[in-house]
Amino acid sequence: MTDKKIPHRLYLPEEQMPKQWFNLRSAMPEQPDPLLAPDTLRPLEEKDLYPIFCQELAHQEMDGATAYVDIPEPVQEVYRMYRPSPLIRAYSLERALGTPAKIYYKFEGNNTSGSHKLNSAVAQAYYAKKQGLTGVTTETGAGQWGTALSEACSYFGLSCDVYMVKCSYEQKPFRKAVMQVFDGRVTASPSRATTVGRKILEQTPDTTGSLGCAISEAVEAAVTSGGAKRYVLGSVLNQVLLHQSIIGLETQLAMEQLGEYPDIVVGCAGGGSNLGGLIAPFMADKLQGKNNPRIVAVEPASCPSLTRGKYAYDFCDTGRVTPLARMYTLGSSFIPAANHAGGLRYHGMSPILSKLYHEGYMEAVAYEQSKVFEAAVLFAKQETILPAPESAHAIRGAIDEALKCRESGEEKTILFGLTGTGYFDMTAYESFLAGTMTDYMPTDEELQKGFDSLPDIPQNQGL
């Protein structure tokens, strides 16, 4: 049953690792809409971001033109400790599904952070260190980003303050412990440590928190540090998609060596870091007419920013202290149900991916979590990897495409991103196995409440 020409796992040799990131914006016919200052509503310039981001990252955030950006040697040095990640042919899963489709996945979980997040964490920590900062602040949802950043900061000798979404902090005590191994300082968010945290707690004392809240707190902690620290973010931002392009570049190279090209590329989508990185070269091919893969984003039905959100200017945080970005959003006040897939709880979506979706280059589909965990358990049994719930959204999407091929008899090549492992999500697995997992889909009324929080500005008229 195994195709002798295609190994189960392809690791590129170290010398073939990409030495540059790829900037997907450079291939877009139109750039994403600019960030706006929340007070004046004028487009931000690079230097406006210097109080929040370190300068090199502010530059990367604003630079849509440069196609390839050199990966600094110290970042490459860390990449070489856990990359290239394998491109895996899912022979066993294919057999179990009885599909004629070929299924490939790029597995990013072989590092302590357990996910692709380390790719951007290393870059951001490096630039912060290079600028002479003493530390960084951030938020984390499921904990993968906080872990990755703690790892990276420990390596480069920076302090790392992590505001962790309260429901994850409580459900995942061991996540906190992993961050602490790397000297990360973890605070449950919303907290009383920041002005914005205290304000949110006053308004909603029982909140389980959200990425939006935690971002507000982390930004405040950075801008009130007297210039010693900056804020860093693990998703949504253009700079993050740039760093994560390493996933797609390696995948493209590995598939070339196998003589393959994906008909369908599937990724899970929270803020878009993994999806944007995985699809980067394939989407560029599509935009430039070189090839025409289907690109499918998979999101949770409980936090459906692409499938049920609005394409609007919105704050990136709940406390409304950040610049405004034009993106698919559920409104910055939207707090999803205490969904187990903690990494996919963000109200918005990468502006780059939002633009591409809005213009029809990308599809999106939403799944309820019991369907997602069903796919996760099937996958684990077949492929010896226990997936993170976030990643399992992509598995669900890929399995459903493969099942369509079983019906149609088409031998499509399906590629999906397996962003990480689920070792810290066993409470969710237990709940699934015990049959006590509940699905949740916000009602139209609940969504409307979120939309009501969209900023009332000229740019949002007619939504």
Added chain:
Amino acid sequence: MTDKKIPHRLYLPEEQMPKQWFNLRSAMPEQPDPLLAPDTLRPLEEKDLYPIFCQELAHQEMDGATAYVDIPEPVQEVYRMYRPSPLIRAYSLERALGTPAKIYYKFEGNNTSGSHKLNSAVAQAYYAKKQGLTGVTTETGAGQWGTALSEACSYFGLSCDVYMVKCSYEQKPFRKAVMQVFDGRVTASPSRATTVGRKILEQTPDTTGSLGCAISEAVEAAVTSGGAKRYVLGSVLNQVLLHQSIIGLETQLAMEQLGEYPDIVVGCAGGGSNLGGLIAPFMADKLQGKNNPRIVAVEPASCPSLTRGKYAYDFCDTGRVTPLARMYTLGSSFIPAANHAGGLRYHGMSPILSKLYHEGYMEAVAYEQSKVFEAAVLFAKQETILPAPESAHAIRGAIDEALKCRESGEEKTILFGLTGTGYFDMTAYESFLAGTMTDYMPTDEELQKGFDSLPDIPQNQGL
């Protein structure tokens, strides 16, 4: 600082994966002493083992002569899903230690079981399936073996009953959940489900359990299954060392490709499965005079079978139902303190390794766990992998050898086995980080109590 010729991580291409296991016994000048029947004290024959082990495994257990054993194709097919495992050059750790030594490690944690245990689990499950059995029974300490076996059984469609040492069962609820993802049926041991479990509970109602107890229960469950099931074990046995030789064979091949040979090979030692597998080809070189690497076993000071045990015939279990093996042992009644390094709590040691140690081919050293966790945290920060406490014993040993090289200026090549990841051991890490971890070393009187339980048979006279 990086040696350009040596990549950080070397993955052998799939086609170079070993297709045969190597039987270290075939290179030994003298065979390990035979297993004895507990009643008659006569050496066991292969067929005597058929009620406990499936036939092919019984054969492997007794066959010391065959040097190479073909790996069945269905086992190779699973190996290809997570192997070859990487041989990693610890550049970052070397820099942090300021050592001229070159440090390599073979990392076995890239699968859901999180450890090397899957290598033997797949083989044992396959042979059980081939013989037409419906399931297998086993014990697990830290949970890595139980997870690996559940994975393997799920893949081959066998039931899997796991008796889990009670203190691990209670300290690691998520371990149980992972096994359940793979349909493993997990029981805390000692339990009331078996005659021997009830007997142990009567004698010592407050026991936290031990591998020796759990083995007794699993064996009973197999032999009372009416022939439908057999017992399988994740360590100690000759057959397990045979399967685990895949670790050493891959390592040897990878080092050859790098033009390297280890001066020192370091492995953690509980029952000996990892150590025996890792060292197999290097020990063979040593026995055959082709090379002379130092081989170092690292064990916990709390369960020091090699460094403080006796070389004697002993039961492999606490309930005294198994055959007798000649090995380094603390006595089958020895129950170690509730040590966090759950996988290294066995009272005995592989008869093969015991023999080699007894004859001076191998060294052994014991560490208290706070020293081990100190090494684990240093390693995690440098190498992006969070090690299992068991594995961290080998890290400690390798670091100390590297520090000796810093003193002496010698550029030795150190190889160690990194058996797995520590994601399910965060309670222990928390305790270490909080400064509440306590060390424990049994007193001579406590050890004597264990030795008093050694069987009073002619073969043990004069100990």
